[in-house]
Amino acid sequence: MAVDVMATPAEHSPRRALRWFGMPVFLAVVGLALYAYVSAQDLDSIEQRTLNAARLTDRVIEHLQLAALSTLIVIVIAVPLGILATRRGARFVAPVVLVLGNLGQAIPSLGLITLVVLLAGVGFKSIVFGLVAYSALPILRNTMVGLQQVDQTLVKSARGMGLSGWQTLTRIELPLAVPVILAGVRTALIINIGTATLSTFFGVQALGYVIFQGIQLDRTPVLVVGAVMASGLALLVDYLAGVVEELLTPRGL
Amino acid sequence: MTEPMIRLDKLTKTYRGQPHPAVDQVSMDMPRGEIVVLVGPSGCGKTTTMELINRLIEPTSGRIFLDGEDVTNADPDALRRRIGYVIQQIGLFPHFTVAENIATVPKLLGWDKRRVGERVDELLDMVGLEPSEFRGRYPKQLSGGQRQRIGVARAMAADPPVMLMDEPFGAIDPITRDRLQNEFLRLQQQVQKTIVFVTHDIDEAIKLGDRIAILGERSQIAQFDTPAAILSNPASPYVEDFIGAGASLKRLHLSRVGDVGLDTGAPTARIDGDVAAARERLRSSGRAALLLLDADGRPQRWVDAGDLEGSDLSSAGEPVAAVVQAGATLSEALNEMLTSNAGVALVVDRSGGFQGLLDFETVMVATRSAPEFYRAAKVPS
Numbered sequence: 001m002a003v004d005v006m007a008t009p010a011e012h013s014p015r016r017a018l019r020w021f022g023m024p025v026f027l028a029v030v031g032l033a034l035y036a037y038v039s040a041q042d043l044d045s046i047e048q049r050t051l052n053a054a055r056l057t058d059r060v061i062e063h064l065q066l067a068a069l070s071t072l073i074v075i076v077i078a079v080p081l082g083i084l085a086t087r088r089g090a091r092f093v094a095p096v097v098l099v100l101g102n103l104g105q106a107i108p109s110l111g112l113i114t115l116v117v118l119l120a121g122v123g124f125k126s127i128v129f130g131l132v133a134y135s136a137l138p139i140l141r142n143t144m145v146g147l148q149q150v151d152q153t154l155v156k157s158a159r160g161m162g163l164s165g166w167q168t169l170t171r172i173e174l175p176l177a178v179p180v181i182l183a184g185v186r187t188a189l190i191i192n193i194g195t196a197t198l199s200t201f202f203g204v205q206a207l208g209y210v211i212f213q214g215i216q217l218d219r220t221p222v223l224v225v226g227a228v229m230a231s232g233l234a235l236l237v238d239y240l241a242g243v244v245e246e247l248l249t250p251r252g253l
Numbered sequence: 254m255t256e257p258m259i260r261l262d263k264l265t266k267t268y269r270g271q272p273h274p275a276v277d278q279v280s281m282d283m284p285r286g287e288i289v290v291l292v293g294p295s296g297c298g299k300t301t302t303m304e305l306i307n308r309l310i311e312p313t314s315g316r317i318f319l320d321g322e323d324v325t326n327a328d329p330d331a332l333r334r335r336i337g338y339v340i341q342q343i344g345l346f347p348h349f350t351v352a353e354n355i356a357t358v359p360k361l362l363g364w365d366k367r368r369v370g371e372r373v374d375e376l377l378d379m380v381g382l383e384p385s386e387f388r389g390r391y392p393k394q395l396s397g398g399q400r401q402r403i404g405v406a407r408a409m410a411a412d413p414p415v416m417l418m419d420e421p422f423g424a425i426d427p428i429t430r431d432r433l434q435n436e437f438l439r440l441q442q443q444v445q446k447t448i449v450f451v452t453h454d455i456d457e458a459i460k461l462g463d464r465i466a467i468l469g470e471r472s473q474i475a476q477f478d479t480p481a482a483i484l485s486n487p488a489s490p491y492v493e494d495f496i497g498a499g500a501s502l503k504r505l506h507l508s509r510v511g512d513v514g515l516d517t518g519a520p521t522a523r524i525d526g527d528v529a530a531a532r533e534r535l536r537s538s539g540r541a542a543l544l545l546l547d548a549d550g551r552p553q554r555w556v557d558a559g560d561l562e563g564s565d566l567s568s569a570g571e572p573v574a575a576v577v578q579a580g581a582t583l584s585e586a587l588n589e590m591l592t593s594n595a596g597v598a599l600v601v602d603r604s605g606g607f608q609g610l611l612d613f614e615t616v617m618v619a620t621r622s623a624p625e626f627y628r629a630a631k632v633p634s
Binding site for chain 2: 151153154156157158159160161162163164167172175176250251252253
């Protein structure tokens with residue numbers, strides 16, 4: 001699929017190549033360097049227990065599950081709300097949902113998740129709930145902005161040709177808003193990947209757990225591996241989201 | 254008179270919070286197969302009036318009849334699928350290919366794939382764009398003129414009897430606009446739609462309209478008549494003012510060269526023919542000059558008796574100037590005559606063959622007695 005993207009005309013410039021291959025190459029180099037660094041260390045038993053492939057893979061999977069699930073839930077909630085808030089006749093809900101979204105994002109992430117945990121107890125579900133509240137705004141706002149920036153003459157043209165309101169939304173407005181909405185999804189995803197690191201304080205063992213252990217046990221290699229992997233994962237997901245964004249953008253735009 | 258295609262009966266639109274209606278009690282009959290132009294100053298409500306017809310704007314009161322049927326309360330989406338619609342910005346969907354854009358309404362109507370495909374190609378042919386080349390393009394890969402043509406093709410896709418066009422040529426450069434207008438008239442001659450056309454440009458109205466409705470404030474009809482009648486007998490000072498100065502000159506736009514009496518008595522000879530015969534022909538015609546034509550009958554040079562003294566005709570005399578096609582308007586012919594400093598225009602057919610001469614006097618006579626030409630002159634040949 002990525003090859004397909006590269007094949008569109010006038011994209012064979014070095015800058016394009018850097019854009020598509022720069023990040024994967026960078027991440028591979030960082031990964032190798034990290035591996036080399038850890039291999040060169042004399043690991044004690046505690047470090048060996050933490051830094052092995054099986055356990056680290058579990059951490060990454062847990063981390064991705066948190067971020068993916070919460071982002072998915074946000075999409076399911078915020079996109080329809082965003083659509084509703086831009087419909088004639090339901091526009092009065094726009095300020096309300098925006099206030100709620102702003103509230104979610106304005107509260108510091110750690111505080112927000114703490115509040116949720118206090119109300120609902122520790123565990124995976126509470127973290128997801130906190131992440132959803134925290135990352136709803138970008139998708140909500142981008143859905144609204146994306147729909148609002150659709151050229152109104154296109155909407156008029158569509159309605160004038162006999163497309164119903166629903167057909168105009170699904171065939172014209174939403175496809176044209178897709179790039180902006182996806183940018184919001186990407187932002188939310190990155191926020192969730194980053195914030196999911198905090199879940200370690202509430203009994204979920206994502207990548208934050210590795211960092212936290214490194215600090216608690218005073219083991220620099222563990223700390224470094226946790227920090228680099230959390231950052232690298234965020235960059236990788238951002239890159240992949242960018243590729244998806246490019247692929248899902250309708251042709252002709 | 255047969256049933257009008259569109260009948261507006263005391264149509265009124267009042268917006269909430271405004272003391273005066275935007276459109277006030279407009280009644281109008283639009284005959285089948287004609288182009289009715291709504292023309293008026295900005296803000297007079299001409300676009301609102303048009304949008305009341307396909308109910309993009311719902312009337313406050315009054316009734317709309319389409320082909321005798323009261324559609325005031327019909328399902329608006331179904332109604333609009335029966336009415337072609339083109340707006341100034343054309344509004345092609347940027348994420349649809351040309352084919353998908355044109356296919357919009359046929360698909361809504363549930364046509365099968367093959368029928369849609371054939372119709373798309375047929376329409377592209379009709380608007381002069383090669384289907385194989387343009388079918389798969391996206392709107393951003395088209396020029397302004399091409400977009401406009403696709404817009405018209407899209408509006409005609411499901412062969413609606415009625416089309417609404419809101420300044421469709423408004424955002425196009427003057428040269429392309431002129432060409433598109435001519436194409437549009439030729440197309441209309443083929444398809445014979447009932448077209449409601451909105452513009453603020455009186456010249457465009459005169460050129461395109463079978464009938465013109467000059468609108469004043471609140472869409473009040475100041476005059477609704479043929480272009481010729483409006484130009485010769487403006488109903489009020491307002492109409493006169495709107496037509497502007499030079500109504501007589503504007504009338505020259507209405508007649509075409511091919512429809513006025515041409516002078517066909519000019520002596521001609523083949524440029525590669527016999528000089529002596531040419532000399533004899535000029536002498537016997539009693540005229541001052543003879544026209545040399547090439548093998549295909551295309552005018553080449555003017556020669557007088559003195560020029561015919563020599564033996565080589567190919568460089569004798571003066572090259573011809575002011576050659577106009579029979580489909581040109583009198584205004585265009587006159588312009589040619591003035592710019593080329595020639596007393597006459599040479600009228601040729603489509604392939605360039607000589608048909609006759611047009612002089613100033615003929616133009617003047619035609620202007621004075623023009624009405625009978627108007628209908629025939631509408632469509633360029």
